[in-house]
Amino acid sequence: MTTYNLALIGFGGVNRALAELIRDEPQRFASLGFGLRIVAITDLALGSLVQAEGIDLGAALSMPRGTSFAGLPGGSPDPRNEEVIRNSPADIVVEATFTSPVDGEPAVSHVKWALESGKHVVSTNKGPVALRGTELSKLAADNGVRFEYEGAVMSGTPVIRLAHKMLGGLKLTAVQGILNGTSNYVLGRMEAGLGLDEAIIEAQDLGYAEADPTADIAGSDVRLKVAILANELLGASIHPSEVSTTGIQDITSADVSKALAAGLRWKLIGEARRNADGSIVASVQPVALAADHPLAGISGATNAVSFTTDLLGAVTVSGPGAGRVETAYALISDIMAVNEFVKGAVRA
């Protein structure tokens, strides 16, 4: 059985959840036909750690706040991302640092260093995909490796790969959905009587929010996801700045109560549509949906996306849109895709 060596770049909620699954449930991976060993970890707060024989995950996961990997064999107080990505004995680099909606950095560089070094990349980071996706996928192909990013849209809920694999024979003209777990959770909690700020704190505690939750509330997170879906599935080549974006920051508790009394629910809707002339229009905006609208019942951190197709009409996928373990599962599904690629290459 093949065992893949992983380097985790960023050791926050998502990559910690992945490390816990690898430590606690090796049989899950064995049943998939491969083993996983974490040989390197870097993080802004902890520094870096490289142990070619496999890191003691119990020790790494229980590092007290404010300490660094410097005290461990192979440890350093600095993240040393480039050195670790290029030179550690990893087969797969797992990129889960902060998403930058502006330029995708430093994650874009992390992905490039890995691909240039002949390492596969699996990532939940939306920045590199939305802002430099075409270039990075080409770099992966040129180096004979994979760049997989299922978790960039709707966490572990299968969307990107599912649409590529299962909807390929259809003409897709639009994607529309609730694509941010935090804002949907926050709107639901406001319906229950909480203020915006209190609801955001809850979403942070639950691991849904971005490091800067403004991205969730003001819509830049959904803007990246809309650009990814438009480019991946509608054949567009749009930059996130072309997605007109309004968040939920100006929706007040009074607005929420008034809507509820009228049988409406506020939702943050992301949409991309191909016009008859081939042009693409894309937007993010709050909409007060009637209770019988298919997206009105999507609550909490659950998300849903609906594809408008020629032969099937609307095809809708719903599931978790955020969460630490839920997003770690996206990385596992990406590693499964890498494994299929590797096995296919061996057979060919």
Ligand SMILES: NC(=O)C1=CN([C@@H]2O[C@H](COP(=O)(O)OP(=O)(O)OC[C@H]3O[C@@H](n4cnc5c(N)ncnc54)[C@H](O)[C@@H]3O)[C@@H](O)[C@H]2O)C=CC1
């Ligand atoms: N939490 C969720 O539900 C989801 C998260 N994502 C994305 O996954 C990524 C990770 O998310 P979380 O783990 O929740 O975030 P987090 O904020 O808990 O963890 C990110 C970690 O990356 C580290 N980091 C930041 N910049 C770094 C750098 N230059 N070098 C080394 N380490 C660095 C931070 O110190 C932090 O520990 C983010 O890009 C996020 O947008 C995507 C889908 C869902």
Ligand SMILES: N[C@@H](CC=O)C(=O)O
């Ligand atoms: N902060 C994001 C996490 C997933 O992309 C969200 O809440 O949806």
